[in-house]
Amino acid sequence: MDKPQHECGVIGIYAPNEDVARMAFFGLYALQHRGQEAAGIAVADGQTIRLHKDVGMVAQVFTPQNLAPLAGHFAIGHTRYSTTGSSNLRNAQPFLIETLHGPLALAHNGNLVNTAELRRELLQRGVGLQSSSDSEVMTLMLAGAKGDTWAERLENTMPKWQGAYCLTVLTRDGVYAVRDPWGFHPLSIGQLPSGGHAVASETGALRTLGCVAIREVKPGEIIALSNSALRVRQALPPQPELARCTFEHIYFSRPDSFWDGLSTHQVRVRLGEELAREAPADADVVIPVPDSSTPAAIGYARVSGLPHNDGFIKNRYIGRTFIQPTDSLRKQGVALKFLALEENLRGQRVVMIDDSIVRGNTAGPLVQLLRDAGAREVHLRITCPPIAHPCFMGIDMGTYADLIAHRMTLEEMRDHIKCDSLHFLSLAGMMRALGRTSGYCNACFTGIYPLKVDTAHTKTGFEKAIV
Ligand code: SF4
Numbered sequence: 001m002d003k004p005q006h007e008c009g010v011i012g013i014y015a016p017n018e019d020v021a022r023m024a025f026f027g028l029y030a031l032q033h034r035g036q037e038a039a040g041i042a043v044a045d046g047q048t049i050r051l052h053k054d055v056g057m058v059a060q061v062f063t064p065q066n067l068a069p070l071a072g073h074f075a076i077g078h079t080r081y082s083t084t085g086s087s088n089l090r091n092a093q094p095f096l097i098e099t100l101h102g103p104l105a106l107a108h109n110g111n112l113v114n115t116a117e118l119r120r121e122l123l124q125r126g127v128g129l130q131s132s133s134d135s136e137v138m139t140l141m142l143a144g145a146k147g148d149t150w151a152e153r154l155e156n157t158m159p160k161w162q163g164a165y166c167l168t169v170l171t172r173d174g175v176y177a178v179r180d181p182w183g184f185h186p187l188s189i190g191q192l193p194s195g196g197h198a199v200a201s202e203t204g205a206l207r208t209l210g211c212v213a214i215r216e217v218k219p220g221e222i223i224a225l226s227n228s229a230l231r232v233r234q235a236l237p238p239q240p241e242l243a244r245c246t247f248e249h250i251y252f253s254r255p256d257s258f259w260d261g262l263s264t265h266q267v268r269v270r271l272g273e274e275l276a277r278e279a280p281a282d283a284d285v286v287i288p289v290p291d292s293s294t295p296a297a298i299g300y301a302r303v304s305g306l307p308h309n310d311g312f313i314k315n316r317y318i319g320r321t322f323i324q325p326t327d328s329l330r331k332q333g334v335a336l337k338f339l340a341l342e343e344n345l346r347g348q349r350v351v352m353i354d355d356s357i358v359r360g361n362t363a364g365p366l367v368q369l370l371r372d373a374g375a376r377e378v379h380l381r382i383t384c385p386p387i388a389h390p391c392f393m394g395i396d397m398g399t400y401a402d403l404i405a406h407r408m409t410l411e412e413m414r415d416h417i418k419c420d421s422l423h424f425l426s427l428a429g430m431m432r433a434l435g436r437t438s439g440y441c442n443a444c445f446t447g448i449y450p451l452k453v454d455t456a457h458t459k460t461g462f463e464k465a466i467v
Contacts, residue, residue: 008093008109008394009034010187011077011205012168012175014225015196021070023209024077027198028058030205033254034109035081038092042105045072046173049103053078053092073196074175074225076168078107081396090131094170099143101150102172106142108135109185109201110164111394113453118160138165154178154222155235162451164245164393166217168199175199175225181236182243182450183219184393184441186259189230190214197225204254216259243441243450247395249434250384251292251355262434265295270433271383271425272299272353279423280304281379283349287311289338289366296383297353304351311345311352311370312338334365346374355383357413357424358397360404364417380419385427385445386410392453397444400455 009031013020024041039061040053050070054061058079078093094105112118115134118141122129127140138161145153150171164184169176177199179187189199190211199217200206206214217223220236244260245252255265272295286308288297301308315337329336350370357363367378386405391397400406404413414422427445431437443449 008081008107009079009201009205010107010109010166010168010199011075011201012107012170012177012199012225013075013192013196013209014073014175014227015192015194015198016073016227018073018192018194018196020072020075021067023198024075025058025062025067027200027205027209028077028079030208030254031079031201032058034201034252035079038080038089039078040080040092040094040107041067041070041075041077042094042096042107042170043070043072044074044103044105044170044172044174049096049105049170049172051094051096051105053089053094055089055092074170074173076105076107076170076175078168091133093133093135094168095131095133095136095139097139097143101153104139104143104150105170106135106139107168108138109166109187109394110180111392112138112161112163112165113392113451114160114162116454138167142169150174150176151222151224151231151233155233158220158222158235166201177217177221177223177225178235179217179219179221181220181239182441183238184243184245186248186253186257187217188214188259189217189223189225196227197230199223199225202253202257203259204257207256214258239450241450242439243393244439245393245395246384246430246434246440246442247356247391247444250430252395255292255295260436260439267433268292268295268355268383269299269302270435271355271430272296272301273303274299274429274433275353275381275383275423275425276300276303278426278429279381281349281351281381281421283351283377283379285309285311285344285348286351286353287344287370289352289354290314291316293353293355293383296355300351300353300381306351309344311341311350311373311375312366313341314338334362334369338366338369340369340373342373345370348375349377349379350375351379351381352419353381353383356387357382357404357417358387359402360408360413360416363419367417367419377420379421380414380417380423382422382424384430385424385442386413387444389444389447390455391444392449392455393441393443395444
């Protein structure tokens with residue numbers, strides 16, 4: 001599908017006398033939408049760390065048999081979509097290595113923008129690398145860092161990492177949660193009902209585990225999970241201007257997740273409301289592209305006074321298979337994933353609400369699907385501004401050349417998609433929906449990056465050396 005792809009979801013658990021591997025499994029299950037290419041869980045018992053990881057979805061990777069040996073009190077887990085480095089087992093996480101100070105495992109959500117420089121430094125010191133992942137670079141840097149404790153080693157290494165990182169780090173007797181000082185992606189921590197703590201990319205996963213008293217890991221913090229009070233260390237001051245990823249609210253996060261004090265579902269409703277004020281349409285019905293655009297369609301309908309109805313039925317499982325469709329099925333295109341509800345569309349002038357257009361290769365077929373089902377007009381409304389710049393902080397949107405809004409004007413896009421009208425929500429409208437005036441990264445819309453990026457960098461750039 002034509003959607004930005006998130007890099008990963010991470011989880012960390014300290015729960016004495018619990019089956020932490022099984023808890024991590026269900027936590028990862030709740031984060032499956034953040035990465036569907038590989039999954040892994042590492043567990044420590046005070047002496048050693050055991051790991052199981054593989055390519056595939058969480059439910060494909062883990063079985064009762066391979067979870068059983070993962071016994072201990074401390075766990076971290078990772079579900080992966082590849083950002084730096086393509087999807088293969090070598091890049092699957094957590095990374096686990098032996099160090100002078102005992103075993104160390106690391107799970108990373110995000111993307112560093114200075115990986116090339118950090119890799120070169122490691123290679124010059126004779127440190128071998130097995131994968132093309134920036135997360136392996138981070139693991140090896142930590143292993144060689146100065147400091148008497150892991151918290152000190154983390155604190156001494158963090159200034160060298162430029163970019164987006166939410167980490168869960170496992171040692172033989174501890175779990176740490178770490179967040180970059182820009183605060184690009186969410187990481188929250190909660191208290192488990194049975195004692196101990198859990199940390200996860202989204203509050204939805206923490207609630208799945210029954211957590212209460214949930215709070216964010218603040219930008220620049222290192223938190224050691226424990227049975228009672230959390231041990232919190234402000235390792236780096238938060239950047240004066242935070243750079244939360246707006247796309248977490250627009251598309252990535254589960255609608256039941258909270259971030260920056262905002263409910264994702266409520267933000268999406270307000271995005272639809274703003275869109276209806278900015279770009280009304282002479283139409284009969286508002287139809288969302290499910291699932292992430294459904295709250296926005298509710299908001300658009302509320303403000304416009306138009307009825308809201310289902311127009312697409314989504315096969316929620318089609319994206320979750322590694323079996324490639326046959327050529328004749330592939331020609332069906334979006335019909336493998338969506339079918340149109342003719343009875344709701346026949347003779348109707350439709351407002352179709354979607355959350356983003358990246359490459360622009362599915363909006364056209366979706367519009368056609370509505371027309372084939374009898375829609376008289378299709379007016380496309382998008383709940384964010386045009387994406388004209390790539391992301392270097394962990395969201396895969398492709399390169400400049402891939403982005404339709406970089407190549408085409410609004411009118412050219414409308415022609416390409418073949419809709420009757422096309423409007424994107426303005427930057428100001430989007431921020432109004434968030435109720436924020438600053439503290440967010442909007443670089444994919446504006447081209448103004450919160451830190452220095454190498455615009456020539458591509459996702460598989462390091463794989464020429466590692467094949
Ligand atoms: S560039 Fe866009 S997708 Fe990337 S972190 Fe910033 S807001 Fe998020």
